[in-house]
Amino acid sequence: MTYTFTRAQIHSLTCFLAAVVFFSACMYLQAFGKDFFEFGLGFTTVYLPAGAVFLCILLGGVSGALGIFLVLVIFYAQQAQTSSLELFLLLSGCSVMVQFVVVRGTLLAMKIPPNLENLKHSQLIILAVIFSFTHSVCRHLYLFFLTDSRLGWIESRIGFATFAGVMAVLLLLWVVTRVHKSVIQFE
Numbered sequence: 254m255t256y257t258f259t260r261a262q263i264h265s266l267t268c269f270l271a272a273v274v275f276f277s278a279c280m281y282l283q284a285f286g287k288d289f290f291e292f293g294l295g296f297t298t299v300y301l302p303a304g305a306v307f308l309c310i311l312l313g314g315v316s317g318a319l320g321i322f323l324v325l326v327i328f329y330a331q332q333a334q335t336s337s338l339e340l341f342l343l344l345s346g347c348s349v350m351v352q353f354v355v356v357r358g359t360l361l362a363m364k365i366p367p368n369l370e371n372l373k374h375s376q377l378i379i380l381a382v383i384f385s386f387t388h389s390v391c392r393h394l395y396l397f398f399l400t401d402s403r404l405g406w407i408e409s410r411i412g413f414a415t416f417a418g419v420m421a422v423l424l425l426l427w428v429v430t431r432v433h434k435s436v437i438q439f440e
């Protein structure tokens with residue numbers, strides 16, 4: 254007996270795998286480019302993984318969120334081996350769920366369908382600001398629970414870095430679509 258996949262299943266699997274690859278790439282690029290992305294005293298100017306989370310949830314929905322969850326659990330488990338796996342699962346799950354609810358809930362409140370057909374630039378910026386605020390709150394909770402660090406003025410600037418990361422990823426998406434359109438028109 255053979256099993257054939259439906260278009261929806263193939264789409265979900267593609268979104269999941271794309272989220273895993275893109276989010277992992279942004280996490281490792283952020284880690285390896287630490288000197289480039291930091292601006293004195295550990296202040297991160299652009300936090301690319303936040304932009305990847307935003308884009309994966311915006312375009313991939315539940316499949317994108319599940320891909321991000323998988324990468325977060327693996328990445329954080331590698332970073333701090335002293336904490337329990339249950340804590341990583343809880344914090345990663347809560348973080349992804351909050352971001353998913355924020356992005357999808359804001360789209361629903363703006364009356365934008367899941368295919369994003371009538372999403373305007375101004376709505377995208379509003380969505381990015383709301384996402385950046387909630388992402389920075391989740392990041393504060395992560396720092397508080399896993400690193401026992403005191404939340405000082407350096408960590409409070411993660412909201413700006415998150416917004417800059419979202420804008421950087423959206424700019425990258427815009428450039429890629431422009432290049433793709435020009436290549437298609439050239440042919």
